Structure formats: structure tokens, C-alpha cells
Amino acid sequence: MKDKNFYTLPELPYAYNALEPFISETQLQLHHDKHHAAYVNAANAVLERLDKARQAGADMDMKAAIKDLSFQAGGHILHRLFWQNLAPASKAVKEPGGALDEALKKEFGSFERFKKEFSSVATSTEGSGWAALVRCGLTGRLLIMQIEKHNVNIYPHLRILMVLDVWEHAYYLDYKNERAKFVEAFWNIVNWDEVNKRLEALIK
Numbered sequence: 001m002k003d004k005n006f007y008t009l010p011e012l013p014y015a016y017n018a019l020e021p022f023i024s025e026t027q028l029q030l031h032h033d034k035h036h037a038a039y040v041n042a043a044n045a046v047l048e049r050l051d052k053a054r055q056a057g058a059d060m061d062m063k064a065a066i067k068d069l070s071f072q073a074g075g076h077i078l079h080r081l082f083w084q085n086l087a088p089a090s091k092a093v094k095e096p097g098g099a100l101d102e103a104l105k106k107e108f109g110s111f112e113r114f115k116k117e118f119s120s121v122a123t124s125t126e127g128s129g130w131a132a133l134v135r136c137g138l139t140g141r142l143l144i145m146q147i148e149k150h151n152v153n154i155y156p157h158l159r160i161l162m163v164l165d166v167w168e169h170a171y172y173l174d175y176k177n178e179r180a181k182f183v184e185a186f187w188n189i190v191n192w193d194e195v196n197k198r199l200e201a202l203i204k
């Protein structure tokens with residue numbers, strides 16, 4: 001299908017070893033080159049199957065195709081956001097600024113309280129999943145979302161400001177089964193500038 005777009009695996013915005021010692025080079029390379037790439041390829045495969053069936057006028061198991069697509073595309077979209085909301089360890093600042101700083105303090109009382117709640121959401125996600133910071137367009141309030149797999153429990157329509165991947169594939173080489181240690185390490189490499197930009201784009 002020449003006239004249709006497909007997903008592509010983005011390059012990381014930093015070197016594979018840039019997140020050390022919080023995420024190792026081997027862990028990051030495996031995560032990006034194997035796991036993220038697999039979601040891109042699988043999402044495109046579903047799109048291709050849909051395109052072919054439509055062209056041939058053939059029936060498809062639509063329930064299975066759409067369920068698979070939401071999982072694979074969700075995996076791709078969340079990983080894209082994740083790489084961008086991380087910063088090289090040497091450049092990362094420990095606290096947010098701008099509108100984000102204000103919004104976090106207004107909603108959670110303090111930055112520390114927000115970190116505590118977000119960490120708790122991340123460590124308690126059942127099985128494989130994500131923790132995400134989002135903003136509700138109806139109330140303007142910041143909310144935390146727990147995404148199981150790549151697509152379960154989401155608040156529909158809310159735009160994601162920041163995500164943390166807590167699938168075992170994100171940390172197993174570095175932290176084994178100790179997800180809480182990985183979540184603690186995450187706070188050292190958050191790209192607050194990027195998260196603030198995402199918020200400012202929404203409240204403009």
C-alpha cells in the first residue's frame with residue numbers, strides 16, 4: 001500500500017549508554033532494538049493484513065485484529081513517549097520547572113508527594129504495564145493513570161505528559177525482579193523539560 005503510512009521505529013534521542021548507571025547500555029539496547037521494534041513491526045503487520053483484506057474484499061476476524069492493533073500500536077506510542085521523557089544522566093535535572101512545577105504543586109501539594117504517588121502507581125501495576133501522568137481537559141487537573149499491558153485501564157482521550165515503562169523487559173537485566181529499585185532510579189533521568197513542554201502545549 002504505497003499511499004498509506006506505517007509506523008517507524010524512532011532513533012533514541014541519546015546514546016545507548018547515556019542513561020547509565022540507572023539504565024545500562026545492554027538493557028536499553030535490548031529494550032529499544034528488540035522490544036520496541038517488535039511492537040512497530042507487529043502493528044504494521046496488522047495494518048497490512050487489514051489493507052489486504054479490504055482490497056480483496058475478504059472477511060477478517062475483526063475482534064482479534066483490532067485487539068492486537070490496540071496492543072501493538074499502544075506499545076509503540078508509549079515507548080516513543082518514554083524515550084523522549086528520559087534524559088541523559090549527565091544532563092538530567094532532578095525537579096521540573098515552568099507550568100509543570102506549578103501544576104504538580106497545585107494538584108499534589110508538593111513535588112515529593114507527586115513522586116510518592118506516581119512511584120506507588122508504577123510499582124503496583126499488575127503484571128506488565130506503565131504509569132502515566134496525564135491532564136484532564138475537562139477539569140484541568142493532573143491525574144495519574146495505571147496502564148496494564150499497553151492499552152488497559154486508560155482514561156480515554158487524555159493526553160499523556162509522562163510515562164514510565166514497568167514491564168519486566170524494561171529493567172530485568174539491571175534490577176532483576178526489584179521493580180521498586182528501577183522506579184526509584186527513574187527519577188534521576190526524567191526529562192522534565194520535555195514533560196513541561198507537553199503540558200504547556202495543552203494549556204496554551
Ligand SMILES: [Fe+2]
Pocket residue numbers: 031035079165167169170
Ligand atoms: Fe518497554
